[in-house]
Amino acid sequence: MPSLTGEKRNWEQLRQLWQEGGKLELVFRCRRHLQRWPDLPGPYLLLGDVLGQLARYPEAKRAFREAEKRVSGESAIHYELLGDLYRNANRYQKAADCYDEALRLNPHKLSLSILHARCKFDMGDFDSAELMLQGARERDLGPEPEYELGRLYRAQWRLHEAADCFRRCLMMESSH
Numbered sequence: 001m002p003s004l005t006g007e008k009r010n011w012e013q014l015r016q017l018w019q020e021g022g023k024l025e026l027v028f029r030c031r032r033h034l035q036r037w038p039d040l041p042g043p044y045l046l047l048g049d050v051l052g053q054l055a056r057y058p059e060a061k062r063a064f065r066e067a068e069k070r071v072s073g074e075s076a077i078h079y080e081l082l083g084d085l086y087r088n089a090n091r092y093q094k095a096a097d098c099y100d101e102a103l104r105l106n107p108h109k110l111s112l113s114i115l116h117a118r119c120k121f122d123m124g125d126f127d128s129a130e131l132m133l134q135g136a137r138e139r140d141l142g143p144e145p146e147y148e149l150g151r152l153y154r155a156q157w158r159l160h161e162a163a164d165c166f167r168r169c170l171m172m173e174s175s176h
Contacts, residue, residue: 026050041070045081052085060085076106092119110140143169
């Protein structure tokens with residue numbers, strides 16, 4: 001039986017590799033990790049995410065299904081990563097549905113609202129996207145909602161409003 005300490009150390013290495021963006025190495029290491037510890041959902045989520053980024057969608061969906069079997073209860077991260085997978089495949093309605101479910105499970109995570117609004121924007125539903133982003137702006141004083149609202153206004157040729165959003169975004173974080 002493999003040791004729990006070895007699993008934790010290996011898991012930390014996987015997470016670090018995922019953050020660094022080593023996609024093919026991560027696929028290899030996740031699969032090797034899952035050979036030793038097949039009952040844990042985390043490596044399946046990482047594997048699904050990286051396979052989605054590599055446009056290997058059927059394999060990514062299988063990895064997410066395996067993760068879902070192993071997650072105790074409902075997991076917002078599962079739906080968030082599945083939404084990312086669908087968004088990368090330009091299936092915006094399915095992505096929006098996944099982000100809705102993730103928001104239901106974790107309503108306080110601002111990035112989910114922004115991802116959901118991006119899907120609505122990409123589908124051409126500017127009114128819904130604007131409402132979501134204005135709600136996100138009210139909950140957070142960071143630059144992300146301002147930036148996304150600026151993009152939305154620019155796409156609608158509401159250039160003065162877009163400029164105001166971008167200006168506020170730059171005042172909050174000059175590197176944005």
